[in-house]
Amino acid sequence: MKSLDLRSMLLAKHAQHVVLIHFPIALCLVGIFFDFLYQWTRKREFEVVSYYNLSVAALFTIPVLATGLLAWHWQLEGQALKGKLLLHLVLGFASSSLLWVIWAVHYRARSAPKSALPLYRLPVEVLGAMVIALTAHLGGFLSGVNVPR
Secondary structure: OOOOOHHHHHOOOOHHHHHHOHHHHHHHHHHHHHHHHHHHHOOHHHHHHHHHHHHHHHHHHHHHHHHHHHHHHHHHOOOOOOHHHHHHHHHHHHHHHHHHHHHHHHHHHHHOOOOOOOOOHHHHHHHHHHHHHHHHHHHHHHHOOOOOO
């Protein structure tokens, strides 16, 4: 039995992206869930939880995008992207952009005195969750998790 090799795990050419990506996905989806709870119940606590989840999720997209680009550079040595990998890259940037837009809507409503969250945010949040899910699904194929056995 081999011992656990932390160095190879931490320095693998694509490992950081695969590990980091789960944080913004989970935080964003939980933030959207709490925003819908806020819309339904009007309990301010749900809005606060939603805002902080979306804030951390948006910030986490920066290292996730960086590690994704580094994984492409290291694994494929910067060669031209095509197929699922290109679609994953485009959807990844779209997911990140939508997450930042959702966060900005929440931030703007919190910054303005007595400003209510606009209702248009809910369809944008649903769209963001769908794009994130599709991006993650494609990432599963690329990592080998969603490959038929």
